[in-house]
Amino acid sequence: MPHLDVPGATLYYETDGHISKPAVLLIHAGIATLRMWDSLIPALADDHFVVRFDARGFGQSRTENVPFSDRADALAVLDHLGVASAVVVGCSRGGRIAIDLAVDAADRVNALVTIGSGPGGFPDTELTDEEDAAFDALDDAYEAKDWHRLAQLETELWAFGPARDRQGIDASFVVEAYSLNRPNAGHGADAPVVVALEPPAYDRVCDIEVPALVTVGEFDLSAVLAQQAYLAAAIPDADGYIFSDTAHLPSVEHPQEFATVLTDWLKRHDL
Structure with a gap:
């Protein structure tokens, strides 16, 4: 089973499709592992080289309790596989990492797709x-x-x-x-410390120049709904989409609809 050693951690990863195809990097939510993407792989792997990994402290990856950059971890996986750039798809926490990559490593990101995500530095919102x-x-x-x-x-x-x-x-x-x-x-006892992007992405997403698809489920938390609306308005080339009858994991709860929305959008942008 493939693992990659990075400073302070060992990351588990999987790939599907042929490496000659355009790359797609999938970054999972904080309430899941890379297994959340299983149902999406058949829709992507014929035309793309699909890369996914368990973030440190999740799934089959392991970590020491050290400061780290989750952006660097994602790039390390791409570097290890010889991938120069990719469409980056992230859900929740994974979407925040994807946004940070689009802001901080723009040359590595061909397009950005978020699911129930917001940028680092987003103002606190009142809870219900x-x-x-x-x-x-x-x-x-x-x-x-x-x-x-x-x-x-x-x-x-x-x-x-x-x-x-x-x-x-x-x-x-x-x-x-x-x-x-x-x-x-x-x-649960793992306590690696994420070194946040500075300045945070909140005030920088307006500089993202690649196509973006920002999505959310209609029953997601109020703050997440606000974050999706902000991203759709602030990113210059952004399309927004709200999935009905789902909350934070629309790609898992409604996999066929999500696959159709994503693959149609990729085709429209020749990605």
């Missing part, structure tokens, strides 16, 4: 009562070092949505969402 209560429960689980409970609560807040009728969510997606975050409970 449901969101505030959910974050209090997350804090309690963290303080108790109950990592499995924390993973469960994270999944319920983000993947299902704080104000959504749970009875209407497909049971198979519920099972999959829990399973995607479960491996991360084993990393």
Whole structure:
């Protein structure tokens, strides 16, 4: 199984498709691992070289508790595979990394796709009562070092949505969402320190010159909905898309719709 040693960590990665094809880098959400992209691979791999990895502290990657740049980790994977530049697709935390790359390593990013993501430095937004209560429960689980409970609560807040009728969510997606975050409970004690991009991307996304597709689920958290609206307005060549009947993981909950939206957009931009 392929692993890459980087300073202070060992990163697990996978590739699909032929290396001669245009590259796509997939960066997973903080409530998942690279397995969240499994259903998307068949739609991409015929025409692209698809690269994905478990970020340090997630899935099958391992880390020491050291300061690190998550941008450098992503670029290290591309460098290791001989990929000069790629379309970068990121969900949630992965989307924040993708945005940082588009701002800080523009020559490595051919296009930017975000799912339920915002730029570093985005102003704090007021939580709804449901969101505030959910974050209090997350804090309690963290303080108790109950990592499995924390993973469960994270999944319920983000993947299902704080104000959504749970009875209407497909049971198979519920099972999959829990399973995607479960491996991360084993990393609960990991404490690597992300070295944030300075200045942050919030005031710099207006300088992104590549095509961008910024998406979100209609039942995502209020702050994430605001972030998607900001990105759609601030990035010069950005298209926005809101997925219905989903929250933070539209590519997992509605994989066919997501694959169609993404591949049609890639074709439109000759990517």
